[in-house]
Amino acid sequence: MPVTDVRGTDGRVAVTLTAAETQVPYDGGTRWAMTYNGTTPGPTLRVHPGDTLSITLVNDLAEPTSLHTHGLHVSPEQDDPFVMVEPGRSRTFTYDIPKDQQPGTYWYHPHVHQMTAQQVAAGLSGAIIVEGADDTTLADVSTDRVLVVNDPPITTANPDEGQSSGGSMMGHDGSMMGDSGTDMMTAMMGRTGPRLLTNGQDGVTLTDPAGKLERVHVVNATASTSLRLAYDGAQMLRLASPGGRLAAPQQASAVELAPGERTELVLVPGADGGTLTAQRLANEGRGGPTGEPEVVARVEPGAGADTSVLPASFHSDDRDLFAPDVKVARTRAITLDGHMDPTIDGKPFDADTVNFTAKEGTVEEWVIKNNTPMVHPIHLHTWPFQTEGQAGWQDVVSVPAYGEKVIRVPFDDFTGTTVIHCHILDHEDTGMMAVIKVVP
Numbered sequence: 446m447p448v449t450d451v452r453g454t455d456g457r458v459a460v461t462l463t464a465a466e467t468q469v470p471y472d473g474g475t476r477w478a479m480t481y482n483g484t485t486p487g488p489t490l491r492v493h494p495g496d497t498l499s500i501t502l503v504n505d506l507a508e509p510t511s512l513h514t515h516g517l518h519v520s521p522e523q524d525d526p527f528v529m530v531e532p533g534r535s536r537t538f539t540y541d542i543p544k545d546q547q548p549g550t551y552w553y554h555p556h557v558h559q560m561t562a563q564q565v566a567a568g569l570s571g572a573i574i575v576e577g578a579d580d581t582t583l584a585d586v587s588t589d590r591v592l593v594v595n596d597p598p599i600t601t602a603n604p605d606e607g608q609s610s611g612g613s614m615m616g617h618d619g620s621m622m623g624d625s626g627t628d629m630m631t632a633m634m635g636r637t638g639p640r641l642l643t644n645g646q647d648g649v650t651l652t653d654p655a656g657k658l659e660r661v662h663v664v665n666a667t668a669s670t671s672l673r674l675a676y677d678g679a680q681m682l683r684l685a686s687p688g689g690r691l692a693a694p695q696q697a698s699a700v701e702l703a704p705g706e707r708t709e710l711v712l713v714p715g716a717d718g719g720t721l722t723a724q725r726l727a728n729e730g731r732g733g734p735t736g737e738p739e740v741v742a743r744v745e746p747g748a749g750a751d752t753s754v755l756p757a758s759f760h761s762d763d764r765d766l767f768a769p770d771v772k773v774a775r776t777r778a779i780t781l782d783g784h785m786d787p788t789i790d791g792k793p794f795d796a797d798t799v800n801f802t803a804k805e806g807t808v809e810e811w812v813i814k815n816n817t818p819m820v821h822p823i824h825l826h827t828w829p830f831q832t833e834g835q836a837g838w839q840d841v842v843s844v845p846a847y848g849e850k851v852i853r854v855p856f857d858d859f860t861g862t863t864v865i866h867c868h869i870l871d872h873e874d875t876g877m878m879a880v881i882k883v884v885p
């Protein structure tokens with residue numbers, strides 16, 4: 446089933462997304478999924494900086510759901526992780542996409558504390574592509590694709606049915622269940638499905654005239670799995686970090702994406718095309734590869750030939766937050782603790798407690814220290830940041846087991862209250878989330 450595009454006119458993009466349990470086509474039959482408008486992933490929303498994006502979320506699920514526009518630099522009032530839509534209800538969310546929003550690949554998904562992992566794993570996700578001037582040039586020389594990768598349960602019915610009523614009980618495997626209805630092993634390791642799917646299928650086939658450049662926007666929409674992408678065609682070029690375009694395309698032999706992260710790649714086909722694969726990385730210890738590489742996309746040469754070339758440079762936000770002249774208003778030490786019950790600074794998530802207060806217009810340095818044997822990919826809403834030693838902008842930072850990462854966050858443009866959390870969504874659901882308030 447192809448992923449549909451939603452575009453707007455005159456600076457307005459409007460869409461209704463109906464979340465529901467659906468049977469979707471899979472492997473010659475069907476499988477159970479949670480879908481937006483009957484598909485997983487949901488439609489790709491294509492917007493421009495300065496646009497108004499209006500999403501009416503209709504909840505036809507049997508449980509609350511919500512909406513988060515991951516990576517967009519929009520106000521916490523508009524992208525509010527505390528607003529839920531109850532079953533049978535609907536709500537319209539309006540997002541004013543700023544004029545300085547970096548063109549790139551973003552995504553939307555539910556953000557319901559204690560249920561985010563199961564809803565995202567079940568298929569509730571879709572891409573948001575912010576298009577700028579370079580996208581017009583790129584569209585002339587490449588074929589644009591959106592590849593949403595996830596690893597849902599492959600099943601005929603809701604695997605969490607009857608397991609989310611609270612209290613502790615025994616899981617399918619005999620292990621104890623926590624309050625969110627998830628067995629403790631899953632809560633600790635993060636849930637995975639049996640196969641990586643791309644746009645809901647076991648890999649997609651991309652056919653174009655021989656030599657045509659394939660530009661792929663890849664979203665890691667898994668609930669808990671970091672991925673290593675590799676390509677065996679002639680060449681793979683990385684055009685963007687998760688938070689926006691790089692100044693120039695970079696040749697890459699592999700690209701790692703934490704859960705929630707995105708990339709934009711150009712696949713240069715060889716004479717026989719090429720195959721883009723993803724290998725899962727462990728959430729424990731050194732985060733090494735586990736299992737075999739799985740097919741994301743096969744590039745197959747079709748009729749005709751194409752010799753287009755990529756632009757040598759792009760518009761990018763080239764601010765360097767680690768430059769010597771950047772004034773750091775505050776340095777904060779943040780610790781990731783707990784193994785069975787992961788926490789931030791030792792405190793489990795409480796929506797009514799502000800954990801961090803920052804001042805609008807300042808740059809903060811966060812030293813994030815991980816005291817656990819697992820990798821934690823930490824995501825901050827609203828404000829993209831830079832990570833020491835990494836190119837470009839990010840909105841997720843993977844902090845290695847017993848290691849630390851340093852990020853710098855510019856709290857530009859908005860005040861308000863939002864969250865930081867682990868994007869191993871089972872960790873978010875069990876408490877590895879904190880409230881941040883930005884004040885004038």
Ligand SMILES: [Cu+2]
Binds near residue numbers: 821868869872873877
């Ligand atoms: Cu985590």
